[in-house]
Amino acid sequence: MKASDLFVKALECEGVEYIFGVPGEENLDLLESLRSSRIRLVLTRHEQAAGFMAATYGRLTGKAGVCLSTLGPGATNLVTAAAYAQLGAMPLLMVTGQKPIKRSKQGRFQIVDVVQMMQPLTKYTQQIASGDNIPSRIREAFRISEEERPGAAHLEFPEDVAIEETTSPVIPKSLTRRAIAEKKAVRRAVGMIEAARHPLLLVGAGANRKSTSKILGEFIDRTGIPFFSTQMGKGVVDERHPLFLGNAALSADDFLHRAIQSADLIINAGHDVVEKPPFVMTHGGVEVIHVHFSSAAVDPLYFPQLEVVGDIANSIWQILQRLTVQPGWDFSRFMQIKAHVEEHLKLCIDSTDFPLCPSRVVGDVRKVMPSDGIIALDNGIYKIWFARNYKAHQPNTVLLDNALASMGAGLPSAIAARLVFPDRRVMAVCGDGGFMMNSQELETAVRLRLNLVVLILRDDAYGMIKWKQAGMGFENFGLDFGNPDFVQYARSYGAQGHRVERAQDLLPIMEACHSAPGVHVIDCPVDYSDNDRILNKEIKERSRLI
Numbered sequence: 001m002k003a004s005d006l007f008v009k010a011l012e013c014e015g016v017e018y019i020f021g022v023p024g025e026e027n028l029d030l031l032e033s034l035r036s037s038r039i040r041l042v043l044t045r046h047e048q049a050a051g052f053m054a055a056t057y058g059r060l061t062g063k064a065g066v067c068l069s070t071l072g073p074g075a076t077n078l079v080t081a082a083a084y085a086q087l088g089a090m091p092l093l094m095v096t097g098q099k100p101i102k103r104s105k106q107g108r109f110q111i112v113d114v115v116q117m118m119q120p121l122t123k124y125t126q127q128i129a130s131g132d133n134i135p136s137r138i139r140e141a142f143r144i145s146e147e148e149r150p151g152a153a154h155l156e157f158p159e160d161v162a163i164e165e166t167t168s169p170v171i172p173k174s175l176t177r178r179a180i181a182e183k184k185a186v187r188r189a190v191g192m193i194e195a196a197r198h199p200l201l202l203v204g205a206g207a208n209r210k211s212t213s214k215i216l217g218e219f220i221d222r223t224g225i226p227f228f229s230t231q232m233g234k235g236v237v238d239e240r241h242p243l244f245l246g247n248a249a250l251s252a253d254d255f256l257h258r259a260i261q262s263a264d265l266i267i268n269a270g271h272d273v274v275e276k277p278p279f280v281m282t283h284g285g286v287e288v289i290h291v292h293f294s295s296a297a298v299d300p301l302y303f304p305q306l307e308v309v310g311d312i313a314n315s316i317w318q319i320l321q322r323l324t325v326q327p328g329w330d331f332s333r334f335m336q337i338k339a340h341v342e343e344h345l346k347l348c349i350d351s352t353d354f355p356l357c358p359s360r361v362v363g364d365v366r367k368v369m370p371s372d373g374i375i376a377l378d379n380g381i382y383k384i385w386f387a388r389n390y391k392a393h394q395p396n397t398v399l400l401d402n403a404l405a406s407m408g409a410g411l412p413s414a415i416a417a418r419l420v421f422p423d424r425r426v427m428a429v430c431g432d433g434g435f436m437m438n439s440q441e442l443e444t445a446v447r448l449r450l451n452l453v454v455l456i457l458r459d460d461a462y463g464m465i466k467w468k469q470a471g472m473g474f475e476n477f478g479l480d481f482g483n484p485d486f487v488q489y490a491r492s493y494g495a496q497g498h499r500v501e502r503a504q505d506l507l508p509i510m511e512a513c514h515s516a517p518g519v520h521v522i523d524c525p526v527d528y529s530d531n532d533r534i535l536n537k538e539i540k541e542r543s544r545l546i
């Protein structure tokens, strides 16, 4: 068999549905082999976007998403997506082409050492030097990228290897089960939780991967222990739950941090130190039980006293089996703080101010999204508003990146979400800065005939950095830009463009866009003065008083 045919066969054996990418001449044999495959090629307009799409496919399915690029410039364009998947624990396989490795007539044209370049950004990076190695290399890449902690893998497939003849058979996936926590650790955890006065549960990014939702919900219902979430842990447990205290969107001084300060034990289900710390440990302060697939990466801010290592859902189940609800547990302070959080979240959601205030935008988006609707956020200040104010109802319905926190991923990840879930409402929420970093993918979405809504929050500036600048007491400088007319811009791609001209219009425009087929871009002007007023000042002042 031709090596490139075997490559495709091995991908099919892994259950690959899509390959996202931009081929170059070094990939042409692979492309030809793909032509007759059931795997769908999703051609993108930039390799970075292909990488974001593939990583999001991996995030949503648990199976490595695959992306493709040529050598040199195509491969360097994948670097940000590699980091996005690696930090965000999303299974991703990047396949890059290469000039012939045995004899090349082109000197060093376009050649960079891509295998080495990917070293710090992946769990596995290899060149396929012989057609015979294809099955084992591909199986290894999938095994390593998908197993806990998931991340990026890279295979370089040179053009002279792609045309070799080989008789190697594909290697199918073996049946594996995740390891479970050992009983002594579980007993210790139960002892610590029973001895605590004010235990609190944290739901983090790791809990948003495998099916932990049901058992965590049961744990909370049966013990009555209140919980909070990290940005990437949103939705694992329905945030409308009466024991949900809030999201650690801000790093400090929010109402929620008062609750955290009054806890004497945090049961930490799935926190990963790649996320901004949801709380800061101090020596002699709150004790922490780390419940995760792997042991804790120790950090000056995070040094748990106990680790329950193994499948998270199973660990929580084992703890719950042995735990007795204690009459001495006291959650009154937590619940008092929750009342303040809820009251504060209601402020401004009906404001008719125009340009719109962020709280109203979040409230209106929540109203048009059903419980299983997915919002894919780019990276900007609205991410904090959404993390803090948008109550997620189901796991993986708020796709945000609090790990690499890269701009440019909102639209590509919404496209991937739409491909994975064709029957669910999907909306990209982007700043004008982040949107323009991968806006060319509107063409991809239109070409794929997707139904997709893209909400652009326009402040004509890099608002997040302005917020930080104001917080540091600096003058406004160096962060304003101009924008295209987004309505016309959308139309030029064959998408529909809409402009919000009054606060009351946002909701009906979004509803109409979700109800009509096609790609819809909404230009929504926002007033970001609340960023400094509320996030920098008001929350700090009010939370200090409770």
Ligand SMILES: Cc1ncc(C[n+]2csc(CCOP(=O)(O)OP(=O)(O)O)c2C)c(N)n1
Binding pocket: 378, 379, 380, 381, 382, 405, 406, 407, 408, 430, 431, 432, 433, 434, 435, 457, 459, 461, 462, 463, 464, 465
């Ligand atoms: C690729 C990348 N470049 C720069 C940054 C630093 N950064 C974080 S947020 C931000 C501004 C985002 O602006 P915009 O997308 O318009 O959203 P806004 O904050 O204005 O709502 C910048 C420059 C980043 N996170 N990622």
